[in-house]
Amino acid sequence: MNSIKLATAALAAATALFALPVYAAGNLNVICSADQQVCDLMKGLFEKQTDISVNMVRLSAGETYAKIRAEARNPKTDLWWAGTGDPHLQAASEGLTLEYKSPLFDQLQDWAKKQAESAGFRTVGVYAGALGWGYNTEILQKKGLKEPKCWADLLDPSYKGEIQIANPNSSGTSYNTLATLVQIMGEDKAFDYLSKLNANISQYTKSGSAPVKAAARGESTIGVVFMHDAVAQTVEGFPIKAIAPCEGTGYEIGSMSIVKGAKNLDNAKKWYDWALSADAQSHMKDAKSFQLPSNKSAEVPKEAPKFEDIKLIDYDFKKYGDPDVRKALLSRWDKEIGAKAN
The missing domain is CATH 3.40.190.10 (Periplasmic binding protein-like II)
Structure with missing residues (x-):
């Protein structure tokens, strides 16, 4: 045994x-x-x-x-x-x-x-996911602001201090925004646009989705983000509306x-x-x-957000994922935008 x-x-x-x-x-x-x-x-x-x-x-x-x-x-x-x-x-x-x-x-x-x-x-x-923004419908109505439908609309002086976007050095979302604007407008015009937009920016956040979360909490009005991040806040019950820019937009x-x-x-x-x-x-x-x-x-x-419902640009991933191109754009952003950021 x-x-x-x-x-x-x-x-x-x-x-x-x-x-x-x-x-x-x-x-x-x-x-x-x-x-x-x-x-x-x-x-x-x-x-x-x-x-x-x-x-x-x-x-x-x-x-x-x-x-x-x-x-x-x-x-x-x-x-x-x-x-x-x-x-x-x-x-x-x-x-x-x-x-x-x-x-x-x-x-x-x-x-x-x-x-x-x-x-x-x-x-x-x-x-x-496509790039765009989300805005707080209640704050927009309360302050009597127009709905921003296009990139150009974000330069309206009435949005001074009402917009958040991430820093492109830390955020892939924001670098995608930078590269998108360069492809839509050309580099010099894009940086001129960003310089003017800076007057309306209340904060450059670390995270790409943070701007629309701030808008959802009522800490700002507009957050430039990927549209799905805006939709996520809407689904959570916040008064956020997602927008695809009328001129066209990039995607990630x-x-x-x-x-x-x-x-x-x-x-x-x-x-x-x-x-x-x-x-x-x-x-x-x-x-x-x-x-x-x-x-x-x-x-x-x-x-x-479905691609077929959005005016997408032919985003050049290979070019804007190139280390030299990325480094040059971020360096210029630091000198011309970051140095005078609010």
Whole structure:
């Protein structure tokens, strides 16, 4: 009897030993450049479905690019999820991210595929959203202000101190705005426009979505943001109306990249493939995220601003994701706008 017990115990111990790697799935270090609520949702879903422990921090796209660049010789991050595509493309062009083509690539929208192909598969599109703004309808009516429908309208002196926009050095949203205006107007006219707009700006925020959140709280009237961020505030019950500029507007391709030298590479690839799946992307709306998903089979939130309803420019992602172009535009912004910011 004792020998049977010993044999059984030995077998159980051996089984446990060989089963251990299945349960000890390891860790994954992720930087998330979406809103905190979305980051938390994705982290929770992935951990539940994979048993991989995710160490996640939330940083804006500009901050993340700077961090990955600074840590290039000894990466602390495995994967960068979300945030505007321009800094992802810049990181790709500098060899800071790893080439990887997901098995799910053929399931993606054409704009997501083009993003990946233009970067040599060092990044990929996970969602898209058009640039615009949201304004507080109650404050606008109370102050007797006109509805701003066009970029030109934002220069109206009646909006002095009523507008917030992020700083393009830290915010991918704001860099996208800068690049959009340059493409619509030409560089010199765009900077002349931004110089005039500065008179109406109450604050340059760190985060891209912060301006419309301030408008929702009644701390300002207008927030220049991606339209889906304005829609998110409307869905939450705030008196925010989203606007697509009449002259035309740019758009973002929120992206994802594996950091070159990732310590947990296999787990990074697991997140990468999972985050491109229709199931994972269909859950983003649960966190009040109203972008257009990149997987063709993912559920599109009914509230999401549709590209077919918006006058979009042919945004040149490759050019404005180029490190030299980005550096030149930000340097000029610092000298001509940032230096005299309110």
